[in-house]
Amino acid sequence: MDERVPRDFETLRTTILERRHSLPKRIAQIAAYALDNPDDIAFGTAASIAASAGVQPSTLIRFAQQLGFDGFTSLQLVFRERLRERNSSYDERLAALRAKAEEGAGHRAIFDGFVAAASTSLNDISGRLNEEHFEDAIALLAKAETIYVLAKRRSYPVASYIAYALGKLKIRNQLIESAAGLNAEMIGFASPRDAVIAISFSPYAPAAIEEARVISEQGVPIVAITDSSFSPLAQFAKVWFEVAEADFAGFRSLSATMALAMALTVAVGEKRRDAGRKRKA
Amino acid sequence: MDERVPRDFETLRTTILERRHSLPKRIAQIAAYALDNPDDIAFGTAASIAASAGVQPSTLIRFAQQLGFDGFTSLQLVFRERLRERNSSYDERLAALRAKAEEGAGHRAIFDGFVAAASTSLNDISGRLNEEHFEDAIALLAKAETIYVLAKRRSYPVASYIAYALGKLKIRNQLIESAAGLNAEMIGFASPRDAVIAISFSPYAPAAIEEARVISEQGVPIVAITDSSFSPLAQFAKVWFEVAEADFAGFRSLSATMALAMALTVAVGEKRRDAGRKRKA
DNA sequence: TATGGATTGGAATTATTATTTCATATTGCC
């Protein structure tokens, strides 16, 4: 065993991919299986793995030997090590972050707390996004002449990001700011051919709700991002998204909302480009 | 085996913790070891685990039986299952997201791409935050009379969030907006007793850089959040943070920057509260 | 402190699993 044996999964993976085409059929078969089902290699027995991959146990051992290991067992160790590391690389780290943050050890803990809250929120939303609503929202926004973006206070940063991104994508948009008292007039210009993205979380800013009400009464369709079905925003909206953000130290994360906002914006941009192309053709 | 056997790790854990005090000494010893080193149980052999825990293999089996399993092997399955799930619950899921996003399957892929980018960025920053810089920045900002917040374009949402949070914490602050032409005068008011949080990423908005230069020449200390040591912002800053945000579809995530911004803000708030308390005492 | 029951250690046993071997099949090459 003087030749260089891959001792970590990434090296192993690379090695396999390099040699892929020079491997005999059955060996290639088990190689593909190994990269596709690393967990099975980590936990299975030579016999069970061979069966799942549709080869003989001896082939599995030859595969290991071809890679420079002295048997299946040593190959398996690499797959097990990977699981150990992977595992500690996230969930446990997040748990550790949370634990550190909770026991409140100084300023670093504050940082860890916010990182953990943001990660949790992202994790959560990625499983919960309603794909139909997402498509509906994109369709609705893509055909709008002007997209109005409405959000106050905590949600305002998201709105300003949307406005920035829409601008970069050359999509006409209007941010309804809280600052000047011109909101009423701005809203007055909106027509049913336009659309609104409204964002508001509990405790809902009264101004945001009121403006959403007025604008929906003008027949302008609203896409809302909010935090529950009881949200007053939901009742005015054509489509609405529920985003649950984790909080830390009384401040809620914005990461999930941001990710959704970015995705909406870019998807609308893409949809418009596609539509434009079709019209020309 | 009619009694209820814990089939998932959490249940098992709870069961062990409940019975902890009624277990015989050696069994308790292996129980503690199991909860402390779940990975070892998942991968080890009865003999190796027993040795590490300082008991006999037979004790390990008795432990498993006491919990209702019919042997060590079935107990081990629970520990292995946990690793599988844990693993697929994040890293692999993220990889899957990325893969889906890359193969570009419709709008859902866009969403997945942004979620993945945000997760990656958070993951990254949590390992890279320089704790000393963080403490320095907090100290510097905590003693400022007014905190100026300076950011344009893509970074503006972060600035507006900081301004909002500082306001909620009753810390005097001033957002230097790009809109009106009053920036120069606003900046003119800043003194060395104040401080600035400046945020800018490549391609650096010229206005942001210019304003940072002017304000630093007035002797106002700057805390910068930027993306590399070559950033023009870094040279004006007393303390600066490097934040590497992953991007998707040409838009960069803001999640790591946001988390850092929130942490900074809240930490400053906390430091001020502490200082206030001490002064009174 | 004697006694019964529970607990533990250590070796023997049994089961499972990896590996080797050898006959057979396949492939590439002249």
Added chain:
DNA sequence: GGCAATATGAAATAATAATTCCAATCCATA
């Protein structure tokens, strides 16, 4: 198309690991 080299399948064998068993020890209780 025939030959050698290589690859594959299947079963035998060797190794390893789980489990069981029994004697020794510990502990609570009378």
